[in-house]
Amino acid sequence: MTTFQDLGIADSLAAALAAKGIAEPTPIQEKAIPELLAGHDIIGQAPTGTGKTLAYLLPLLMGLEASRREAQALILAPTYELAMQIAGEARQLNADAALGLKIQGLIGGANIARQMDKLKEKPQLIVGSAGRILELSHKGKLKLGGIRFLVLDEFDRLLDDQNAENTAEVVKLLPPDRQVAMVSATAPKKANDRASFLGQPVRIRVEQDTAGLASCRHYFVTVPFREKIERLRKLTRTLPIKRGLVFINKTFAAEQTLAKLRYEGLRVESLLGSDGKQARQSSLADFKKGTATLLLSTDLAARGLDIPQVDYVINLDLPESAQVYQHRAGRTARAGAEGAVITLIDLKEAYKLDQLEKRLGIHFERLPRQRAAAGQDKAGRSRSAQDKARRDHVPGKRAKAVRKQPKAKPRPQHSH
Numbered sequence: 001m002t003t004f005q006d007l008g009i010a011d012s013l014a015a016a017l018a019a020k021g022i023a024e025p026t027p028i029q030e031k032a033i034p035e036l037l038a039g040h041d042i043i044g045q046a047p048t049g050t051g052k053t054l055a056y057l058l059p060l061l062m063g064l065e066a067s068r069r070e071a072q073a074l075i076l077a078p079t080y081e082l083a084m085q086i087a088g089e090a091r092q093l094n095a096d097a098a099l100g101l102k103i104q105g106l107i108g109g110a111n112i113a114r115q116m117d118k119l120k121e122k123p124q125l126i127v128g129s130a131g132r133i134l135e136l137s138h139k140g141k142l143k144l145g146g147i148r149f150l151v152l153d154e155f156d157r158l159l160d161d162q163n164a165e166n167t168a169e170v171v172k173l174l175p176p177d178r179q180v181a182m183v184s185a186t187a188p189k190k191a192n193d194r195a196s197f198l199g200q201p202v203r204i205r206v207e208q209d210t211a212g213l214a215s216c217r218h219y220f221v222t223v224p225f226r227e228k229i230e231r232l233r234k235l236t237r238t239l240p241i242k243r244g245l246v247f248i249n250k251t252f253a254a255e256q257t258l259a260k261l262r263y264e265g266l267r268v269e270s271l272l273g274s275d276g277k278q279a280r281q282s283s284l285a286d287f288k289k290g291t292a293t294l295l296l297s298t299d300l301a302a303r304g305l306d307i308p309q310v311d312y313v314i315n316l317d318l319p320e321s322a323q324v325y326q327h328r329a330g331r332t333a334r335a336g337a338e339g340a341v342i343t344l345i346d347l348k349e350a351y352k353l354d355q356l357e358k359r360l361g362i363h364f365e366r367l368p369r370q371r372a373a374a375g376q377d378k379a380g381r382s383r384s385a386q387d388k389a390r391r392d393h394v395p396g397k398r399a400k401a402v403r404k405q406p407k408a409k410p411r412p413q414h415s416h
């Protein structure tokens with residue numbers, strides 16, 4: 001078995017990983033870490049949930065000098081949530097390995113005066129969004145002349161039509177001899193073409209059949225478009241869902257869907273681009289601690305996030321491509337855990353499942369009725385009764401329904 005020490009990782013960092021139960025590097029880590037420690041630029045492509053963050057973060061932390069009070073490494077991320085996740089992981093490793101580094105997150109939407117004040121502490125590692133990095137740099141509050149290591153996490157998004165200009169502007173502010181690592185689950189041609197400033201990077205690719213899609217079950221449920229929300233409600237009541245991540249394609253439709261789901265009595269939060277920073281942060285916190293059973297999100301909002309113990313991914317809308325399906329499926333069955341992906345499809349969309357099977361090498365099964373019935377629990381039946389009572393317009397009957405439900409004999413409910 002290859003160890004992190006075999007790859008050149010310091011004993012202190014390896015011990016910090018071991019304390020978290022991480023003893024063996026993943027394929028992307030095994031391939032990327034030696035290249036980065038050797039000083040090479042890389043483009044790393046690997047499925048969601050395969051450890052790309054550690055693949056660049058471990059070599060990066062080893063190269064930082066706590067005695068140098070200046071920014072030495074910069075990690076760009078396309079979303080607030082991903083940047084904060086990366087910064088949090090870096091802070092944890094820094095503390096556990098006693099590296100003595102300072103790490104600062106710089107994200108748009110946060111209090112810029114507070115960020116400028118924190119920069120006076122001279123952090124060695126900056127994690128943030130290109131827009132806020134540029135703003136602070138133009139104000140003269142962030143000096144980037146000492147940057148030796150640049151990371152573009154989810155580089156396909158950082159180099160897309162919306163973000164490429166800001167990303168390129170940040171790169172122009174950095175020393176020309178900086179080392180660069182770009183990682184993502186997908187690497188479209190346009191993003192690769194726009195990465196020409198990298199010169200000749202080492203290209204590393206881990207195929208999807210080594211992790212991710214193969215570790216979870218793929219189900220489908222045939223249901224008319226107009227009945228999808230009602231079917232989702234039934235699935236939530238009959239399956240043993242602890243944390244379900246629900247994907248929808250459009251933000252404006254997601255807001256309407258969120259209102260309908262809550263009207264049906266479901267414990268659901270949202271992670272949408274239109275939500276404010278604090279609202280998204282609160283939604284994630286509620287989902288992680290179990291206050292919310294479902295988290296409704298668009299693909300852009302959930303991209304790259306590592307949310308622990310997601311047992312079900314539910315596609316309320318069919319993904320727009322095989323790559324998008326791959327990103328969504330990667331939210332569950334992480335780190336050896338079990339998970340399932342359920343896709344709700346109208347009959348008119350059925351042919352698209354065949355296309356996904358061929359492109360991704362997976363097999364869709366019809367969600368069995370007995371699976372739903374077997375997953376029914378007392379709490380789910382009780383919640384269903386309360387929902388029925390809430391929709392009853394007669395106060396007396398509502399109270400009666402809630403009181404009597406715990407004594408009722410359990411009866412299986414079939415969702416389809």
